[in-house]
Amino acid sequence: MGSVARSVIVNRSRITGLTRDVVAELVVEIGPLWAAQRHRRLSGRPRQRAVGAGAPYKLVFVDRLLATLVHLRHGVTHDVLACWFGVDRSTITRAISEIRPLLAQRGCAVGQDVRLRTLADVVDHLGSSGQSAIIDATEIRVRRPSQGTNGRDRYVSGKSKQNAVKVLVVTDTQGRLLFGGALKPGSCPDITQARDAGLVELLGHHRDLRILADAGYQGLGAQTGGQVITPPHRKFKKNAPLWWEERFAQQRKAHSSRRIRVEHGIAHIKNWRALTRHLGRRELLYELVPAIAGLASIPRQSPPPVAAG
Structure with a gap:
């Protein structure tokens, strides 16, 4: 996904329902959790190559988070999101299935450190x-x-x-x-x-x-x-x-x-x-x-x- 389109999604709260600052906080909070989850999944089975080897993801973490937020906010189908982000539908489905449980574990925020x-x-x-x-x-x-x-x-x-x-x-x-x-x-x-x-x-x-x-x-x-x-x-x-x-x-x-x-x-x-x-x-x-x-x-x-x- 291009940086211009990503900037439009982040800066317009009507698209995600969240302000730019809140999206930035979600990236900082969920990013390490997603990386740890990915590492556990890759290292939890026998491998012939090191963890992280191979071609990089076409859909980086920030785009995965944005796709999930747009899907939750507007109920956009995975096919439409795949066209927006320039990837296959299965990639969007897998990305949402990875980010959604991490969002569910956050709980409702009632204070700076209270969930x-x-x-x-x-x-x-x-x-x-x-x-x-x-x-x-x-x-x-x-x-x-x-x-x-x-x-x-x-x-x-x-x-x-x-x-x-x-x-x-x-x-x-x-x-x-x-x-x-x-x-x-x-x-x-x-x-x-x-x-x-x-x-x-x-x-x-x-x-x-x-x-x-x-x-x-x-x-x-x-x-x-x-x-x-x-x-x-x-x-x-x-x-x-x-x-x-x-x-x-x-x-x-x-x-x-x-x-x-x-x-x-x-x-x-x-x-x-x-x-x-x-x-x-x-x-x-x-x-x-x-x-x-x-x-x-x-x-x-x-x-x-x-x-x-």
């Missing part, structure tokens, strides 16, 4: 810092399993009536992403997903931690001693007093206003088109989701003001 990779890390961080959090689940559309596959219908979401995979998302009260993962088939209820992820047990170690959630998590409040806060229940099914209806509506609106930030965090994830609708293998989502969550957790910088003149 949250698991739900346990998130709960420990929130408990030690005295912050609150918001949880919610979002669905990613996937292809239907082939006919004759066991459990073919378990990916059908009861909400969207489509084949989907459910992702648990945790943000702070400002909407900054802290976690994205704990994947479950679309038919799994939100509360079951949180329980299977071990949220109840983790909250037991931090009794002062409070988490806001929607009505899909009603029941966790009693199970966690009030640590998970959900909207109020409707006590009157028929002939409710007018004053109670007004109070009920105000309480639900106040709760919704507090937890709306998690929807903003989910929107930042869905801005990466690779998760708008996943057309590849469902197993790849276990790398795609944490990789994109880590990239989306990077603080977004506003463009510098234009000088008047």
Whole structure:
């Protein structure tokens, strides 16, 4: 790939969704990891030539990283990326498969040297810092399993009536992403997903931690001693007093206003088109989701003001 085209991709944040400084940090951070991974792969089998011998890669590491970022941001097919970078399609596929797990291992950045990779890390961080959090689940559309596959219908979401995979998302009260993962088939209820992820047990170690959630998590409040806060229940099914209806509506609106930030965090994830609708293998989502969550957790910088003149 030419230096001019590479410069265009790096300098225009709309292409990768990241600023030039962030891309430079990723190169410095992931470059040594990729080199070590490559060395282990080459030296892990019998060889007739020394490691590193032979023709150099047509696609250098920087271009491999940029191709992966463009693919995640815009969902560009491997064939199109191969044309852009002037290599074969298999080269792009291999490059993305090498870079994607390295991005997934980064976790969500919440400080200079603080990375949250698991739900346990998130709960420990929130408990030690005295912050609150918001949880919610979002669905990613996937292809239907082939006919004759066991459990073919378990990916059908009861909400969207489509084949989907459910992702648990945790943000702070400002909407900054802290976690994205704990994947479950679309038919799994939100509360079951949180329980299977071990949220109840983790909250037991931090009794002062409070988490806001929607009505899909009603029941966790009693199970966690009030640590998970959900909207109020409707006590009157028929002939409710007018004053109670007004109070009920105000309480639900106040709760919704507090937890709306998690929807903003989910929107930042869905801005990466690779998760708008996943057309590849469902197993790849276990790398795609944490990789994109880590990239989306990077603080977004506003463009510098234009000088008047």
